[in-house]
Amino acid sequence: MELCVFTEPQQGASYDLQLAHAQAAEALGFTGWFRSDHLLAMSGDGLPGPTDAWTTLAGLARETSRVRLGTLVSSVTFRHPGLLAMQVAQVDAMSGGRVELGLGAGWFAAEHLAYGIPFPERRFDLLEEALEIVTGLWSTEVGDTYAFDGVHWRLEESPALPKPVQQRVPVIVGGTGAKRTPALAAEFATEYNVPWADGDDLERAWGRGRAAADAAGRDDLRLSVAKQTVVGRTEAEFRRRAEAIGADPDELRATQLGGTANEVADRVAALGEAGAVRVYLQTIDMTDLDHLDLLAATLL
Structure with a gap:
């Protein structure tokens, strides 16, 4: 099982704070460093402000050497799929083949309003077309x-360049939707991620992913989960860390x-x-590198 920050x-x-965090994750031996792709804070002032996910990952690609890098997940509303395919392929080359693309329908209306980005109702239709375009561009043979x-996008005689370094860039589709999400994962993705769910809810979601993969004739769809993670050496340290990020320890x-x-553990x-196959350890306070040290010592 792989563990990612x-x-x-x-x-x-x-x-710079993200760089220090990613380099620490790499040095400690985590498989990957993944970031959300949002434009507004959900709480607090969010200072110094948002950083573009793929610009950030391009920088990290040149300042790390082993750790895998990606989004969990980019909103399909933020970037034209043709441009997104180009961006991800370039960052993949900059990293020597260490990039993964998480792509979702988007859900946070306020960030779209804040930056003038359209937020249509039928975003799963956008997501389906974008997944087909991105994977189609990458898989087109050089010279073809x-x-x-489609309904939302039209591409004509695209040279489908540049190509990623990896023969197949891992694509992550996630969510708890009962039908379309697992179906899209089975058709286009290498990994089906279920965020935050626990117990029977998690097992039911994974079951839908397995069933969709079986219906698509696949036996290679990876299952993963993302969990908010707060750990302490003692109960007091655990509660202090939870309080620092405004989370309920119970x-x-x-x-x-x-x-x-x-x-x-x-x-x-x-x-x-x-x-x-993979667990994403969501760590909110990136200034707390001791937390990463403890997670590595405990879990790796």
Whole structure:
């Protein structure tokens, strides 16, 4: 089972802070460093302000050497899929083939209003077309052209360049939707991610992912989960860290990855036994590098 660090820079993080966090995750041995792709903080002032996800990942690609890098997840509303395919392919080359693309329908209307970005109602239709375009551009042979005639986008005689370094850039589709989300994951993605769910809810969501993969004739769809993660060496340290990010320690312990080190280690092991190929450890306070040290010592 792979363990990745997952961050929320819109809550307030400069590029330099994200760089320090990503380099620490790499040095400690985590598989990947992933970031959300949001434009507004959900709480607090969010200073110094948002950082564009793919601009940030391009910088990190040149300042790390091993850790995998990606979004969990980019909103389909933010970037034209033709341009997104180009951006991701370029960052993949800049990283030597370490990029992964998480792509979703988007949900946060306020950030769209704040920056003048359209927020249509039928975003799953956008997502389906974008997944087809991005993967289609990447898979087109060099020298051939790609065309797409959809409801929302039309591409004609595209040279489909540049190509990623990886033969297949991993694509992550996630969510708890009962039908379209697992179906899209089975058709286009390498990984189906379920965020925040626990217990029977998580198993039901993974079951829908497995069923969609079976219907598509696939046996290689990876299952993953993202969990808010707050760990302490002692109960007091755990509660201090939870308080620092405004989280309820009892809720963290009940449904996420919260508690003392041994507690959380047992819960992560149980996720692996239940079928998780990868667990994303959401860490909010990027200034707390000691937290990463403890997670690595406990879980890796």
